[in-house]
Amino acid sequence: MKSVTLAQGSGGVESNRLINEVFFARLKNDILILAEDAAVFKIEGKSAFTTDSFIVSPIFFAGGDIGKIAVCGSCNDLAMMGAKPKYLSLSLIIEEGFRLEDLERIADSIAKELAVNGAMVVTGDTKIAPRGSVDKIFINTSAVGEVLIDGISCKNIRAGDKIIVSRSIGEHGAAIFSAREGIELVSSLKSDCASMWPTVSKFIDARAEIVAMRDATRGGVAAVLNEWCASSGVSMDIDEDSFTVLPEVAGVCELLGFEPFSLANEGTFVMAVRDGADEILNILKSDEFTKNAAIVGEVVDDGKKRVVLKNSYGTKRILEYPTGELLPRIC
Numbered sequence: 001m002k003s004v005t006l007a008q009g010s011g012g013v014e015s016n017r018l019i020n021e022v023f024f025a026r027l028k029n030d031i032l033i034l035a036e037d038a039a040v041f042k043i044e045g046k047s048a049f050t051t052d053s054f055i056v057s058p059i060f061f062a063g064g065d066i067g068k069i070a071v072c073g074s075c076n077d078l079a080m081m082g083a084k085p086k087y088l089s090l091s092l093i094i095e096e097g098f099r100l101e102d103l104e105r106i107a108d109s110i111a112k113e114l115a116v117n118g119a120m121v122v123t124g125d126t127k128i129a130p131r132g133s134v135d136k137i138f139i140n141t142s143a144v145g146e147v148l149i150d151g152i153s154c155k156n157i158r159a160g161d162k163i164i165v166s167r168s169i170g171e172h173g174a175a176i177f178s179a180r181e182g183i184e185l186v187s188s189l190k191s192d193c194a195s196m197w198p199t200v201s202k203f204i205d206a207r208a209e210i211v212a213m214r215d216a217t218r219g220g221v222a223a224v225l226n227e228w229c230a231s232s233g234v235s236m237d238i239d240e241d242s243f244t245v246l247p248e249v250a251g252v253c254e255l256l257g258f259e260p261f262s263l264a265n266e267g268t269f270v271m272a273v274r275d276g277a278d279e280i281l282n283i284l285k286s287d288e289f290t291k292n293a294a295i296v297g298e299v300v301d302d303g304k305k306r307v308v309l310k311n312s313y314g315t316k317r318i319l320e321y322p323t324g325e326l327l328p329r330i331c
Contacts, residue, residue: 002100009094009128019126022104026111027090031122039122041087043146048083050074051142057329059106059136061179063172063190066139067109069266069331072195073217074143075117079197080213080269082149085117090124091140096131106137116195119143148204154212154272157232159301161211162277166199166269166284167192168244168292169221173263174252176330189248194267199290202283208276215269218330219322222261224270225307226321235304238297238319240311262322264330272299 007014024033031039052073059066075085114120175191196215203210214224225236245260253260273280277295284293307319
């Protein structure tokens with residue numbers, strides 16, 4: 001079985017063959033194929049820029065792989081700022097001996113997810129590390145997008161804004177934990193890893209005033225809501241029962257001793273909306289992937305900068321910012 005060799009990181013014939021046969025064959029476009037030291041491109045109007053690194057373990061999991069999550073991660077960060085993903089860089093650190101078949105599978109996932117976003121890789125880098133120096137493969141992506149929904153910022157959140165969660169929560173964290181520990185679940189639990197721009201693009205023509213958006217990745221919904229309270233100096237009253245949590249996710253949480261609010265997501269986002277929350281909710285519910293979207297609470301101004309969870313029994317508790325090591329190498 002063919003595998004990656006150190007010679008393929010030397011910058012010579014072997015390197016060029018790897019890049020051409022694995023990456024150019026799947027990702028080539030008019031900019032990338034020039035193979036210059038830097039990509040030259042033009043974006044009209046305001047732009048957004050982000051970068052992220054991915055060390056997820058295992059690299060293949062139910063619902064995705066490290067290639068898919070690398071594209072989703074950076075493109076979703078742009079989408080949360082109302083920006084259409086356009087151009088990405090792709091940098092890979094690959095362990096000597098990594099199966100070439102797996103690398104091709106990852107490259108296929110990257111190409112597929114780029115197409116979902118209507119984006120392209122325009123520059124990149126490949127390094128081969130000696131066996132044992134890196135765990136299989138690490139990926140870094142940076143992305144540039146064109147801002148189409150302007151003014152999105154958590155600094156603008158204020159009392160009266162509605163809080164919306166786009167779908168059920170905790171599925172990525174639960175799926176990764178299950179795969180890592182070899183837990184056999186009866187159902188088809190899988191990561192929610194997905195690109196958000198196709199959903200966000202539907203808001204462009206809506207009249208709703210989107211104040212803030214953020215993908216609930218590491219630290220989950222709990223991290224997002226607490227970050228927003230700290231940034232804007234507000235509090236939030238959140239209805240605990242309005243969230244959808246799959247039974248399998250709840251079961252993993254019992255094993256871990258965690259809450260689903262703290263588990264990572266890779267295709268779920270939180271919104272603060274001033275006007276037209278019902279319209280936004282209807283847009284989300286019209287899609288099978290976000291059919292479990294819900295208005296989960298409201299922003300209040302009590303000066304305490306905290307997230308208060310309420311349930312149907314009238315019980316209230318503070319949803320704390322996640323602390324300690326939850327699940328390492330989740331993305």
